[in-house]
Amino acid sequence: MHVRGHWRAWAISALMLAACVHTPSPRPDFAAAVDNHLAAIKAKDINAFLPTISATGELDVIFPDGEVLKGYDAVADFHREWFSDSDWRMAPVVEKLIEGKDLSAALVRYDYRDTPDGAPRSAWLVLVFRLEDGAWRLVHDQNTRIQPPEAE
Numbered sequence: 001m002h003v004r005g006h007w008r009a010w011a012i013s014a015l016m017l018a019a020c021v022h023t024p025s026p027r028p029d030f031a032a033a034v035d036n037h038l039a040a041i042k043a044k045d046i047n048a049f050l051p052t053i054s055a056t057g058e059l060d061v062i063f064p065d066g067e068v069l070k071g072y073d074a075v076a077d078f079h080r081e082w083f084s085d086s087d088w089r090m091a092p093v094v095e096k097l098i099e100g101k102d103l104s105a106a107l108v109r110y111d112y113r114d115t116p117d118g119a120p121r122s123a124w125l126v127l128v129f130r131l132e133d134g135a136w137r138l139v140h141d142q143n144t145r146i147q148p149p150e151a152e
Contacts, residue, residue: 028131028134028135028136030097030099030104030129030136031094031097033052033129033135033136034094034097034106034108034127034129034136035094036048036052037049037052037127037129037138038092038094038108040052041079041090041092042090042091042092044082044083044084044086045083046076046079046080046083049079049083050076050079051135051137052136052137052138053072053075053076053137053138054072054130054132054137054138054139055072055137056072056132056139057070057071057072058139059071059072059075059138059139059140060075060139060140060141061075061078061140061141061143062140062141062142062143063143064123064143064144064145075141087114087115087116088112088113088114088115089112089113089115089116090110090111090112090113091110091111091112091120092108092109092110092125093108093109093110094106094107094108095107095108095109101131102130102131103128103129103130103131104128104129104131104136105126105127105128105129106125106126106127106129107124107125107126108124108125108126108127109122109123109124109125109146110122110123110125121145122145122146122148123143123144123145123146124143124144124146125141125142125143125144126140126141126142126144127140127141128140128141128142
């Protein structure tokens with residue numbers, strides 16, 4: 001009986017200890033997060049877009065002309081208005097992904113048209129995401145216009 005009692009105590013202790021062991025949640029797929037972010041923009045879907053951006057004050061967007069939006073509210077308000085315009089089109093292509101432990105970046109080249117038949121403008125886009133609450137969220141968006149080649 002004495003051996004059996006120790007075995008039971010050991011088994012209960014082992015089960016209690018196993019319950020305390022923290023199993024990390026699976027790491028989210030960074031490439032999929034970038035694809036989801038860009039797909040939300042292309043679809044002009046504010047409900048899909050907002051969960052892809054950081055709700056912190058560290059979020060900023062820098063446009064090709066140097067204008068800066070800072071913080072969640074400014075970025076969300078801009079995108080709500082921008083997405084309400086049905087004319088523009090954007091065709092992004094992910095060129096490079098750099099993935100870190102909790103901070104990662106994507107280099108995207110895109111063509112943008114003000115209207116479906118408008119002349120395209122090209123730009124580079126650097127998107128920096130931080131791992132927040134188990135998801136990749138945008139913290140920095142930097143646009144750089146690519147000048148069209150000179151006509152000869």
